[in-house]
Amino acid sequence: MSTPQEHDYIGLSEPPPLEKTSDKLSTSCSSSKVSAENEGKRGVLNLKETELRLGLPGSKSPERKSVNGVSLFGTDLKDEGNNGFSQSHLKGFVSGAKRGFSDVIFGCEKWGLCVNGASEVDFGKNDVLFSPRGMNGGSKNGNNLQSCLSSVKEIGSNTPVKPVEGKKNENGATAPASKAQIVGWPPIRSFRKNTLTSNLSKNGDVIGKSRSGCLYVKVSLDGAPYLRKIDLKIYGGYAEVSSALEKMFTCFTIGQYGRGLSGQEGLTESCLNDLLHGSEYVLTYKDKDGDWMLVGDVPWEMFTDSCKRLRIMKSSEAIGLAPRTMEKYKSQK
Amino acid sequence: MLASGLSELFLWLFSSSKDYNLLSTRVPIQGAHLMRMDPNPKKPNISTPDSAISNGSTHTYSSFPDEVLEKVLSLIDSHKDRNSVSLVCKNWYNVERWTRTNLFIGNCYSVSPEIVAKRFPRIKSVRLKGKPRFSDFNMLPRDWGADVNPWLVMFAKVYPFLEELRLKRMTVSDDSLEFLAKSFLGFKALSLSSCDGFNDDGLNAIATHCMNLTELNIQDNVTEDIGGGWLSCFPDNFVSLEILNFASLNSDVSFDTLERLVSRCKSLRVLKVNESVSLEQLQRLLTLAPQLMELGTGSFMQELTPRQCEDLEISFRNCKDLHALSGLWEVTSPYLPALYGACAGLTFLNLSDAALQSVEVSKLLAHCPNLRRLWVVDTVEDKGLEAVGSSCPLLEELRVFPADPYDRHHRHGVTDSGFLAVSRGCRKLHYVLYFCRRMTNAAVVTVVQNCPDFTHFRLCIMNPGQPDYLTNDPMDEAFAAVAKTCTKLRRLSVSGLLTDLTFEYIGKYAKNLETLSVAFAGSSDWGMQCVLEGCPKLRKLEIRDCPFGNAALLSGLEKYERMRSLWMSACNLTMKGCMLLARKMPRLNVEVIKDEESDDSQADKVYVYRSIAGPRQDAPPLVLTL
Numbered sequence: 023m024s025t026p027q028e029h030d031y032i033g034l035s036e037p038p039p040l041e042k043t044s045d046k047l048s049t050s051c052s053s054s055k056v057s058a059e060n061e062g063k064r065g066v067l068n069l070k071e072t073e074l075r076l077g078l079p080g081s082k083s084p085e086r087k088s089v090n091g092v093s094l095f096g097t098d099l100k101d102e103g104n105n106g107f108s109q110s111h112l113k114g115f116v117s118g119a120k121r122g123f124s125d126v127i128f129g130c131e132k133w134g135l136c137v138n139g140a141s142e143v144d145f146g147k148n149d150v151l152f153s154p155r156g157m158n159g160g161s162k163n164g165n166n167l168q169s170c171l172s173s174v175k176e177i178g179s180n181t182p183v184k185p186v187e188g189k190k191n192e193n194g195a196t197a198p199a200s201k202a203q204i205v206g207w208p209p210i211r212s213f214r215k216n217t218l219t220s221n222l223s224k225n226g227d228v229i230g231k232s233r234s235g236c237l238y239v240k241v242s243l244d245g246a247p248y249l250r251k252i253d254l255k256i257y258g259g260y261a262e263v264s265s266a267l268e269k270m271f272t273c274f275t276i277g278q279y280g281r282g283l284s285g286q287e288g289l290t291e292s293c294l295n296d297l298l299h300g301s302e303y304v305l306t307y308k309d310k311d312g313d314w315m316l317v318g319d320v321p322w323e324m325f326t327d328s329c330k331r332l333r334i335m336k337s338s339e340a341i342g343l344a345p346r347t348m349e350k351y352k353s354q355k
Numbered sequence: 356m357l358a359s360g361l362s363e364l365f366l367w368l369f370s371s372s373k374d375y376n377l378l379s380t381r382v383p384i385q386g387a388h389l390m391r392m393d394p395n396p397k398k399p400n401i402s403t404p405d406s407a408i409s410n411g412s413t414h415t416y417s418s419f420p421d422e423v424l425e426k427v428l429s430l431i432d433s434h435k436d437r438n439s440v441s442l443v444c445k446n447w448y449n450v451e452r453w454t455r456t457n458l459f460i461g462n463c464y465s466v467s468p469e470i471v472a473k474r475f476p477r478i479k480s481v482r483l484k485g486k487p488r489f490s491d492f493n494m495l496p497r498d499w500g501a502d503v504n505p506w507l508v509m510f511a512k513v514y515p516f517l518e519e520l521r522l523k524r525m526t527v528s529d530d531s532l533e534f535l536a537k538s539f540l541g542f543k544a545l546s547l548s549s550c551d552g553f554n555d556d557g558l559n560a561i562a563t564h565c566m567n568l569t570e571l572n573i574q575d576n577v578t579e580d581i582g583g584g585w586l587s588c589f590p591d592n593f594v595s596l597e598i599l600n601f602a603s604l605n606s607d608v609s610f611d612t613l614e615r616l617v618s619r620c621k622s623l624r625v626l627k628v629n630e631s632v633s634l635e636q637l638q639r640l641l642t643l644a645p646q647l648m649e650l651g652t653g654s655f656m657q658e659l660t661p662r663q664c665e666d667l668e669i670s671f672r673n674c675k676d677l678h679a680l681s682g683l684w685e686v687t688s689p690y691l692p693a694l695y696g697a698c699a700g701l702t703f704l705n706l707s708d709a710a711l712q713s714v715e716v717s718k719l720l721a722h723c724p725n726l727r728r729l730w731v732v733d734t735v736e737d738k739g740l741e742a743v744g745s746s747c748p749l750l751e752e753l754r755v756f757p758a759d760p761y762d763r764h765h766r767h768g769v770t771d772s773g774f775l776a777v778s779r780g781c782r783k784l785h786y787v788l789y790f791c792r793r794m795t796n797a798a799v800v801t802v803v804q805n806c807p808d809f810t811h812f813r814l815c816i817m818n819p820g821q822p823d824y825l826t827n828d829p830m831d832e833a834f835a836a837v838a839k840t841c842t843k844l845r846r847l848s849v850s851g852l853l854t855d856l857t858f859e860y861i862g863k864y865a866k867n868l869e870t871l872s873v874a875f876a877g878s879s880d881w882g883m884q885c886v887l888e889g890c891p892k893l894r895k896l897e898i899r900d901c902p903f904g905n906a907a908l909l910s911g912l913e914k915y916e917r918m919r920s921l922w923m924s925a926c927n928l929t930m931k932g933c934m935l936l937a938r939k940m941p942r943l944n945v946e947v948i949k950d951e952e953s954d955d956s957q958a959d960k961v962y963v964y965r966s967i968a969g970p971r972q973d974a975p976p977l978v979l980t981l
Contacts, residue, residue: 206492206899207874208760208790208817211549211575240605242580249580 241332243271254326429454467968468509478514485525498975501525511538519544532557536564544570551577558585570598583608596620600627602651607631618643627651641670649679656685672696681705688715698722710734717742728752733768740773744780752786771798778805786811793824799833809841813848819875822852835860848872858882862889870895880907887911897922905932920964928958937981945981
């Protein structure tokens with residue numbers, strides 16, 4: 023994975039460890055290399071890691087369990103539908119830094135290669151929002167797609183992003199390998215995408231799959247423009263859920279937190295934790311009775327039984343939420 | 356049918372009213388004399404077959420009083436016919452505007468509320484459309500415009516007896532909804548399709564104040580989370596609801612309230628609930644309202660006891676008038692048979708929220724021989740489409756949506772063979788929307804041979820610029836066949852690898868084409884020029900990511916005034932080109948949506964539309980009107 027390019031793109035200074043690994047990475051983007059890179063990055067500025075993920079998602083730090091369908095640009099995502107939204111959030115990171123054309127194309131090429139060999143880390147599955155720049159319009163050769171790449175834009179901008187060269191149109195080209203996501207393409211409305219992707223994850227390929235096999239609840243983050251849905255059944259406990267949510271909503275929290283921190287390397291993983299579970303936000307849920315409760319008080323099973331909806335709310339708004347005791351629960355059964 | 360009969364009547368009216376001017380001196384239509392245009396006799400401004408007669412010949416008394424004309428014209432519903440009628444002569448223009456009760460405005464910025472108010476004094480029902488269609492795909496800034504409020508303000512002044520309001524792609528704030536609810540006492544029907552900007556408060560106001568509401572229809576909602584409290588705002592004595600559709604709202608509504616509402620609204624014929632309503636609850640609703648004609652279920656995912664299953668089955672069977680079914684979120688095969696009892700009468704089955712597999716859908720469709728319209732997800736795959744072909748011979752419309760638009764799960768989806776299978780079995784097919792990952796020219800050619808009556812052909816090969824997967828040729832031949840064979844074609848969406856040849860064919864053969872959507876296609880300006888020069892009935896042209904530049908844009912100068920709108924994004928347009936267009940055609944609004952980081956000289960997104968209201972005043976900063 024082309025880390026350095028991403029840094030250029032974002033405009034942040036590169037920490038030394040990352041630069042060392044960059045050479046290795048520039049030659050290949052296999053998943054093993056990526057893990058190596060992640061190892062090297064662990065403990066260093068998580069802000070960058072997150073940004074990278076947002077820029078070219080797919081790299082997950084080993085300690086973070088790859089939870090199905092949870093990563094920001096992973097499988098069942100509502101935000102594909104709102105491409106424009108995710109991009110506008112990325113703007114916070116981009117901060118106007120323009121990406122060098124050659125950097126991007128170079129990076130693109132690798133992506134084109136990577137995507138085909140979809141790994142567990144699975145770049146291919148992720149929505150790559152890179153945007154080659156500088157390909158001037160007006161190239162009126164017979165190569166249609168090439169000439170279509172006239173208005174290539176920044177990731178941060180809310181405009182069409184061009185697919186990888188894997189799709190460059192020679193007549194002999196077979197189905198394009200790129201999984202790049204272009205704004206507004208395919209032309210489907212957002213609401214449709216949401217329903218279908220969640221349906222897909224549920225039904226899978228098995229006919230008559232167990233109906234009680236999943237427990238999808240909506241998760242909202244105060245201030246975010248769209249909600250997410252997660253399947254509580256796939257988590258083993260609170261720690262996993264909170265980790266998953268943290269990853270899911272990182273871009274928003276970073277966006278608010280990171281603006282003042284651009285270029286700073288002080289934001290570590292633990293800070294992120296704090297963001298979600300400490301001073302900034304609290305995780306709450308709505309139970310069967312319609313009451314908003316603080317997450318974490320009751321045993322996990324009880325929680326999944328009664329949780330209808332999750333909300334990550336600002337601590338300032340969480341005044342008055344009383345932890346529910348076991349007794350109260352029992353008495354209501 | 357009425358229209359054609361009427362046009363003959365008009366001809367007769369024409370020929371027998373020897374002197375149009377005499378008509379204008381007859382007894383004025385109820386109060387019309389106050390608003391009448393220039394009463395001085397003038398020649399009609401359109402040449403007619405009988406113009407020779409009206410030129411200075413002896414003036415015979417015409418037996419056509421305005422009252423008759425008024426009576427006749429008030430029978431015309433089609434706004435297109437009415438527009439034609441109003442062009443006949445000044446008198447007809449007048450009579451028409453006084454008898455028009457349904458207002459249709461396809462582009463809210465093409466005319467201003469004031470102009471509308473002046474022309475049409477007696478409007479009862481309004482249909483208003485706002486943003487260009489690409490706003491559905493997040494290609495417009497959020498505050499682009501199309502606010503309904505100025506319209507509501509005018510309506511409240513001039514049409515206090517307004518009964519129906521149907522909005523599409525407009526921004527509707529809570530305040531607007533409240534204003535609406537309080538301003539029109541007899542308000543009956545509200546339909547919001549792809550609208551944004553409103554929330555609980557707005558809906559609360561509607562439910563609270565609209566005493567005579569018969570329809571509340573919210574489709575393809577774009578807004579954020581809306582609470583469910585609005586349902587409880589309907590007063591206890593409120594019984595007039597006939598259409599209730601909140602399927603696309605993600606509110607959690609109180610089922611008790613819903614149940615009571617359904618039970619007391621005996622005229623309810625359309626009920627589309629959202630996912631928050633469970634199967635068990637649905638069964639109770641069906642028991643209360645077996646008269647339903649259109650049903651949108653809630654979530655189908657719930658463990659039911661055998662007894663409950665039976666009850667559900669019975670309830671569905673008792674809905675003898677059901678002809679449209681949708682919803683079915685998370686439906687799984689064990690519960691599909693519950694629907695079978697209601698399937699015989701179904702003409703519209705919307706499975707686009709239910710990712711069914713081929714076996715499931717085959718079994719289901721075997722019970723639906725009368726289907727005219729079917730919407731499915733491509734999880735049914737080609738096999739499922741084969742079942743469509745064999746089970747639904749009366750099918751007229753098919754829409755296949757992709758379950759996995761970004762190809763993350765690498766599913767097979769549907770292909771050319773499924774398309775062929777449907778066309779073989781459903782010869783009456785005239786509307787298709789088909790999302791696929793591979794297609795061949797040969798398949799499309801055969802499809803349109805099997806079904807030459809296509810009026811709407813929307814094929815979306817999801818990988819931009821993808822050629823015929825067997826021959827690697829461009830898909831030109833496919834769309835050429837569509838244009839040539841389907842003479843009734845009104846709407847076309849093209850995709851795949853396409854050269855200018857496609858557009859040459861479209862320009863040459865698609866003489867009835869009204870809407871064309873193009874993406875990642877074409878080779879040069881010539882392509883777009885062919886279309887602009889060749890399609891006489893073209894009204895809407897939307898283009899994205901094509902190599903069309905200023906030359907192409909400027910080749911359609913006069914054309915754009917005959918069209919509703921043109922959208923071009925990510926093409927080769929420059930600001931200079933757009934400014935030239937704006938300068939040459941003052942009656943067009945040329946709007947450029949600037950992309951913040953792009954070159955100042957490039958025109959990234961261009962929206963051109965005709966307007967008699969002049970440039971709009973409410974454009975956000977990113978939208979430049981040239």
